[in-house]
Amino acid sequence: MFSACMRDCYDTCSIISEFRNGKLIVKGNPEHPITRGFLCPKGALLPRWFHSKDRLKLPLIKEGDEFNETSWDKAISLVAEKLKEMIKEYGSESVLVYKYAGDRGVVNYYFPMRLFHYLNASTIDGGICDRAGQEALKDIYGTAVGVDPEKLKEHKLIVYWGINAFWTNLHGFMFAKRNNLEIWTVDVVRTETAKRSDKFFQVRPDTDVLFALGVAKVMIEENLYDEDFVRENVYGFEEFKNYVIKLSLNYVSQETGVEVEEIREFAREFAEKKGIIHIGYGFQRSLAGGEAVRAIAILPALVGHRFGFIYDMKTIDKSYAEAKFLRTKPELRIPQMELTEAIEDGRVKFLYIYNSNPLASYPNQNRLRKALRKNDIFVVTHDIFLTDTALFSDVVLPANTFFERLDIVDSYYHRYVLLNEPVAKGPGKSNSEVTRLIAKALGIKNPYLYESDEEVIRKVLEANRISFEELKKKGFVKIPEGERKWNTPSGKIEFYSQRAVKRGLSPFPEYKKFKGKYPLRLLSPTYRMTVTSQYHNTHGIIDSNLYMNPKDAAERGIKDGDEVIVFNENGKIKTKIKLTEDVPPGVVLLYKAFWVKLLGWNVNFLTTDKKVEKYGKGSAFHSTWVEVIRCGEPGVK
Numbered sequence: 001m002f003s004a005c006m007r008d009c010y011d012t013c014s015i016i017s018e019f020r021n022g023k024l025i026v027k028g029n030p031e032h033p034i035t036r037g038f039l040c041p042k043g044a045l046l047p048r049w050f051h052s053k054d055r056l057k058l059p060l061i062k063e064g065d066e067f068n069e070t071s072w073d074k075a076i077s078l079v080a081e082k083l084k085e086m087i088k089e090y091g092s093e094s095v096l097v098y099k100y101a102g103d104r105g106v107v108n109y110y111f112p113m114r115l116f117h118y119l120n121a122s123t124i125d126g127g128i129c130d131r132a133g134q135e136a137l138k139d140i141y142g143t144a145v146g147v148d149p150e151k152l153k154e155h156k157l158i159v160y161w162g163i164n165a166f167w168t169n170l171h172g173f174m175f176a177k178r179n180n181l182e183i184w185t186v187d188v189v190r191t192e193t194a195k196r197s198d199k200f201f202q203v204r205p206d207t208d209v210l211f212a213l214g215v216a217k218v219m220i221e222e223n224l225y226d227e228d229f230v231r232e233n234v235y236g237f238e239e240f241k242n243y244v245i246k247l248s249l250n251y252v253s254q255e256t257g258v259e260v261e262e263i264r265e266f267a268r269e270f271a272e273k274k275g276i277i278h279i280g281y282g283f284q285r286s287l288a289g290g291e292a293v294r295a296i297a298i299l300p301a302l303v304g305h306r307f308g309f310i311y312d313m314k315t316i317d318k319s320y321a322e323a324k325f326l327r328t329k330p331e332l333r334i335p336q337m338e339l340t341e342a343i344e345d346g347r348v349k350f351l352y353i354y355n356s357n358p359l360a361s362y363p364n365q366n367r368l369r370k371a372l373r374k375n376d377i378f379v380v381t382h383d384i385f386l387t388d389t390a391l392f393s394d395v396v397l398p399a400n401t402f403f404e405r406l407d408i409v410d411s412y413y414h415r416y417v418l419l420n421e422p423v424a425k426g427p428g429k430s431n432s433e434v435t436r437l438i439a440k441a442l443g444i445k446n447p448y449l450y451e452s453d454e455e456v457i458r459k460v461l462e463a464n465r466i467s468f469e470e471l472k473k474k475g476f477v478k479i480p481e482g483e484r485k486w487n488t489p490s491g492k493i494e495f496y497s498q499r500a501v502k503r504g505l506s507p508f509p510e511y512k513k514f515k516g517k518y519p520l521r522l523l524s525p526t527y528r529m530t531v532t533s534q535y536h537n538t539h540g541i542i543d544s545n546l547y548m549n550p551k552d553a554a555e556r557g558i559k560d561g562d563e564v565i566v567f568n569e570n571g572k573i574k575t576k577i578k579l580t581e582d583v584p585p586g587v588v589l590l591y592k593a594f595w596v597k598l599l600g601w602n603v604n605f606l607t608t609d610k611k612v613e614k615y616g617k618g619s620a621f622h623s624t625w626v627e628v629i630r631c632g633e634p635g636v637k
């Protein structure tokens with residue numbers, strides 16, 4: 001059978017799976033041109049996740065402080081009854097559906113939205129992950145969709161900028177290696193990707209914008225850029241030139257920590273090899289993220305690429321699955337990064353959560369948890385496991401896994417649509433099954449709420465002119481790329497961004513310094529064996545150490561393996577220290593969003609819930625500062 005890994009991950013692997021003697025067996029589909037028949041360490045352990053004893057079997061209802069197992073009928077009736085009650089008393093907008101990419105299957109991700117659109121419920125806008133970068137790329141190119149990564153075959157150089165591709169985009173990284181591309185990394189941390197790269201440029205946090213502008217200056221000053229391309233296709237080049245030419249490379253070097261010669265070398269070789277840049281999602285989650293992406297995005301255009309970056313890939317139109325037309329009132333979209341505010345100010349009375357674990361993944365957990373405890377909100381969570389979010393819910397509904405249903409999925413990295421066939425049976429129900437049950441309990445008659453998964457899939461494929469029969473043959477189909485234009489006000493690549501100016505930003509990317517109340521910058525990037533909070537309970541060892549440079553440790557009398565308290569204005573946690581030169585002085589690192597119920601804490605008890613206001617209210621996890629003290633210091637508990 002063909003399976004498709006539905007995790008929130010660039011690669012979206014095509015998998016061949018089998019159920020034999022009660023055991024699920026998975027291997028990579030060797031035919032897939034990018035994922036090529038090997039699985040990442042997390043993917044190889046999918047059977048462990050599928051067979052996990054932790055999987056929820058029956059719905060749970062909270063009574064007092066306890067959860068009691070109940071029948072599906074009772075749980076669904078209670079959900080329907082509460083929905084009706086809240087809508088009657090507070091209006092349909094007091095119902096908020098909170099979902100993210102825990103499972104990216106087209107049906108599984110969108111079908112529940114049909115119910116909430118039908119009910120005219122409030123929705124969230126998805127700003128937790130990649131928003132600032134999306135906005136920045138739209139400012140320059142009118143789209144965040146870059147080059148088809150399969151075209152890397154035709155290129156010589158890829159720069160991984162603020163992305164730890166060896167962990168988060170392994171198949172993309174291997175694809176570049178196999179096709180003999182030169183690989184460079186720009187990061188604050190000497191990551192596993194940096195260690196496997198031909199060149200590594202180590203920048204200080206938030207200084208990417210300056211680094212990119214410095215590189216642009218050298219390219220322009222030394223006449224290394226593609227003059228013909230720029231003359232024809234770029235809007236505002238002369239003004240941009242005047243802007244960057246004024247920059248002092250010594251200043252750039254002083255701020256970024258990159259030597260002037262290295263900046264020049266970057267510019268010269270990047271221009272000569274006409275580099276493509278994979279702009280990461282990770283690093284743009286900061287107050288400086290939007291401006292940084294805007295500056296970086298200019299570099300591939302300077303060397304003559306029409307869309308010489310990789311960021312997002314919107315392959316197919318999935319709107320049919322969501323059926324927004326079921327609404328009779330305009331959609332009230334609450335910015336995802338204002339969830340806590342929306343709970344605090346009493347707007348939300350009923351919260352329905354699926355495909356997400358915000359009580360692990362959301363920033364500033366103390367504030368979110370306090371808001372949830374204080375306000376009387378009815379919370380329903382649909383998940384495979386009793387997650388931290390489930391523990392905060394009134395009703396918990398068991399979900400099944402993608403091995404148990406039919407679905408299709410596209411990727412935000414490559415241009416393939418994948419088929420996912422049911423191969424095994426386990427406990428729980430899919431997101432669409434649960435939606436149909438709630439709709440029925442509410443007495444809704446609308447046929448869109450009862451369409452089968454297969455019907456939805458067929459219609460979505462039809463709308464995108466993809467043949468289902470073709471998809472069934474190999475398990476994947478490539479989406480052809482049409483003629484592409486820059487969807488900007490001038491119809492050109494806008495170095496002078498009119499869209500940014502409209503939002504009150506400077507026409508050119510600006511460098512700003514950000515400072516917190518505490519001395520150490522806390523980064524919380526991805527961990528190799530988890531996908532955000534997923535697999536913590538199934539995939540074994542979790543690395544919850546705080547990584548610190550020996551210099552910062554010495555100043556604090558901290559040694560390798562010491563227990564420490566990490567704290568700031570949002571909270572405090574206790575963990576162990578790992579000393580490493582991979583993290584520069586002034587920066588500490590703790591991997592993101594593990595299960596609080598297993599550790600007793602996670603990094604999101606420290607992270608900031610500030611937003612990048614002018615860039616779509618995107619999240620700013622990395623704009624967090626902390627202090628660290630050794631346990632056992634006088635007065636420290």
Ligand SMILES: Nc1nc2c(c(=O)[nH]1)N[C@H]1C(S)=C(S)[C@@H](COP(=O)(O)OP(=O)(O)OC[C@H]3O[C@@H](n4cnc5c(=O)[nH]c(N)nc54)[C@H](O)[C@@H]3O)O[C@H]1N2
Pocket residue numbers: 008009010129161162163164165167168169186187188189191203204205206207208280281282283286523524525526527528529530531532622
């Ligand atoms: N194994 C694994 N894979 C995953 C995930 C996972 O949790 N685990 N999560 C998935 C999801 S949801 C996403 S969004 C993607 C994210 O994928 P990535 O973009 O690779 O994510 P991160 O590791 O969070 O961040 C990338 C890098 O940004 C660096 N960084 C932080 N601040 C700065 C800065 O100011 N400048 C520069 N240049 N670099 C900086 C960090 O050191 C880190 O190495 O991965 C997806 N894939």
Ligand SMILES: Nc1nc2c(c(=O)[nH]1)N[C@H]1C(S)=C(S)[C@@H](COP(=O)(O)OP(=O)(O)OC[C@H]3O[C@@H](n4cnc5c(=O)[nH]c(N)nc54)[C@H](O)[C@@H]3O)O[C@H]1N2
Pocket residue numbers: 008099100101102103108128129130281282285354355356357358360361362363382383384385387399400401402431524525526531532533534592593603604607621
């Ligand atoms: N500190 C810090 N925190 C971060 C980040 C960071 O860089 N630093 N990164 C942020 C980013 S990029 C993202 S994208 C968010 C992601 O944050 P979340 O959206 O919370 O993602 P996950 O932790 O993957 O949780 C997904 C949940 O969906 C469940 N699930 C899986 N399959 C199904 C299904 O078929 N049906 C249902 N109903 N549930 C299912 C899983 O069991 C899991 O509990 O986290 C953010 N949190």
Ligand SMILES: [Mo]
Pocket residue numbers: 008128129130281
């Ligand atoms: Mo993400």
